[in-house]
Amino acid sequence: MSLVSADLGDGTYRNPVLDADWSDPDVLRVGDDFYLTASSFGRAPGLPLLHSRDLVNWTLVGHALERLEPEAGFAAPRHDCGVWAPSLRHHDDRFWIFWGDPDQGVFQVNAPGVHGPWTRPHLVKEGKGLIDPCPLWDDETGEAYLVHAWARSRSGIKNRLTGHRMHPDGTTVLDEGKVIVDADRIPGWFTLEGPKLYRHDGWFWILAPAGGVETGWQGAFRSRGFFGPYEEKVVLEQKDTGVNGPHQGGWVRTPSGEDWFLHFQQRGAYGRVVHLQPMRWGGGEGWPVIGDDGAPVAVHRKPDLPPQPPAAPATDDDFPGGRYGRQWQWTANAQEGWATQHSADGLRLTCVRSAHAHDLRRLPNVLTQRLPGRPCAVEVELRLTSEEPGARAGLAVLGDAFCWIGLQRGADGTVRLVHRFAETGGETERDAGHPRPAPEGWARLRIEIGAGARCRFSYDLGDGARPSGQVFAATPWRWVGALLGLFALAPTGQGHAGAATFTQFRINPL
Incomplete structure (x- = not known):
């Protein structure tokens, strides 16, 4: 399911109507x-x-x-x-x-x-x-x-x-x-x-x-x-509201002649979330009046339009046949073979060889979606099938600083659960939690994202959920909010490096 709609179900809505990094929005009616x-x-x-x-x-x-x-x-x-x-x-x-x-x-x-x-x-x-x-x-x-x-x-x-x-x-x-x-x-x-x-x-x-x-x-x-x-x-x-710097957006008119304005609010690691403001013309010699006499509204009656079922942009994914949904974007132009389709469900990512395997910020083959703006829990199951020593795959929170939890193949052939991070400006990863054996090569990974984009990592290797490491505070990029990412990597070398498979990606409100 998707995260909670902004529709309160009683003829009103709550801002933001898009509670994630939909930066610099523009709107149009046809x-x-x-x-x-x-x-x-x-x-x-x-x-x-x-x-x-x-x-x-x-x-x-x-x-x-x-x-x-x-x-x-x-x-x-x-x-x-x-x-x-x-x-x-x-x-x-x-x-x-x-x-x-x-x-x-x-x-x-x-x-x-x-x-x-x-x-x-x-x-x-x-x-x-x-x-x-x-x-x-x-x-x-x-x-x-x-x-x-x-x-x-x-x-x-x-x-x-x-x-x-x-x-x-x-x-x-x-x-x-x-x-x-x-x-x-x-x-x-x-x-x-x-x-x-x-x-x-x-x-x-x-x-x-x-x-x-x-x-x-x-x-x-x-x-x-x-x-x-x-x-x-x-x-x-802003006036006396909690909506700092109401920023760039667009005006739209409904078929009945109502005017509305959509704009963003910068919210740190959550990026630029989108608010909907009532608007009218004619305030003070024909100027537009937006919001509550020029101040952003928090809750307001919905536009005079036919009722619609609650909806929000998709987040969850079962990856049917190895295909991923529209909510996912690569961190650069995609190359053939990064994700392979197959007969079963699950996202099969190739362990792409890279000289930058220890810095997710420099990798083009990270599949990302926006960090939700409300408290939530992110979960995904991972199986690492690559036999390549050093191959790794995981679930990440990615920004100027990053943190991930996942599986890595050791030089001795065993698979371990690992949890690693890098600080803003830091060029190398460090352990964020203690590694432990994952003999089945499988894990269920979880991140609970609370207020202030503070992330608590945990895992289940088949013997119950366990917390891992300290709280990690997500950070934005320069203009972009933090991202959730799935990745599979291998060190530089020759030949095929194998793959990892992700299944049942879920984001649920906390």
């Missing part, structure tokens, strides 16, 4: 269906696609980007690179997603339907530090526009938004661009980013956050002309 995409950085497949009928209950229905390009550039993990802050739009009977790769430029893919087929990535504007792009096809004038922000780490520029005229076919920009909002000129504003571009009531609107992901606010900008001048207003901020 007919009676709502769709959401999010940043996927260096993981593959990328650009997740979520579907809902009520903006509260969401399911993961696919990905728009099978592999990151260039292939060689993402053959190894680049956890804070790749797909940053996508925008999702529907135009000319096609779905469009634009995103910024901070090292390459602005890309887009498009498809006739959300399930594809999606085009190969197309480079719309080349350049370093171009991030958070958003297109607009203006039905009133027939013009097309593109706005984007800047990453100072690549360009030396930040706190401003640049606008372009764009070819209506979405393939290229038509001018050199103009700074349309320079937040250095707005007292107290810094780190303006994440623009979403709209037309409403005769105005061009840009909804964009500033002030940093942990402490900032959501701004609105409006102008009668796309290239400005724009006036600004803060429309959502």
Whole structure:
């Protein structure tokens, strides 16, 4: 089963509606269906696609980007690179997603339907530090526009938004661009980013956050002309709530005319969780009012939409026929043979040979999913069949620091239960718990994840569950929340290194 839905079952919902790292969300309605995409950085497949009928209950229905390009550039993990802050739009009977790769430029893919087929990535504007792009096809004038922000780490520029005229076919920009909002000129504003571009009531609107992901606010900008001048207003901020830095998101309108805003909140190791806020137009000379008079809501009535069954993105997996579900992503572009299909259930991972076998952060062949934002227990069964001395497989919590528990084949041919970790900045693993014999080559592994992403590891070798090691506090990556990971490895050498099989992966609320 999936983790608990945000739907409280009494006509209300509780934030966050997506309680895991669905970073930098953007939302779209087509007919009676709502769709959401999010940043996927260096993981593959990328650009997740979520579907809902009520903006509260969401399911993961696919990905728009099978592999990151260039292939060689993402053959190894680049956890804070790749797909940053996508925008999702529907135009000319096609779905469009634009995103910024901070090292390459602005890309887009498009498809006739959300399930594809999606085009190969197309480079719309080349350049370093171009991030958070958003297109607009203006039905009133027939013009097309593109706005984007800047990453100072690549360009030396930040706190401003640049606008372009764009070819209506979405393939290229038509001018050199103009700074349309320079937040250095707005007292107290810094780190303006994440623009979403709209037309409403005769105005061009840009909804964009500033002030940093942990402490900032959501701004609105409006102008009668796309290239400005724009006036600004803060429309959502923490105030006296527990929702720090309500950040980047998107506006959507229901068929009945209700307005809603989805945005993220940075929550450390849990990543960027997604909140749903009521929204209305007309507060103070036509500006949008988001949340409870500009403050995030914790519990609210659901949108006026047909009732839906409770749902949340899938987490559990029985790996039928060796196949893994949509919730899993590799830490880089996948290679043939990392996971093999077979007639029985269970995920069979090849023990891939690597010179970096003792640092999971540097391995591309770790199969991951998001760390849940609520207390839970993660369990999986593991059988190590590789006869290779040094072969290992396990269940990991992966971030700037990592910790894993699993099985390892010794030089004498025996299998042992091992529990190891590495600190942030540490280059070598150390024992986190005492090794012990696993004569059957089998173990049931468990991690209880409590408040503050504090992880307690345990195992069962067939003689009852036993705790292992000290509590491990999960850590995020630079822009990404911590991940749960399954892996199988072997030291460098020649020939086939065998495999490990995982079965009955479960995540249950605590």
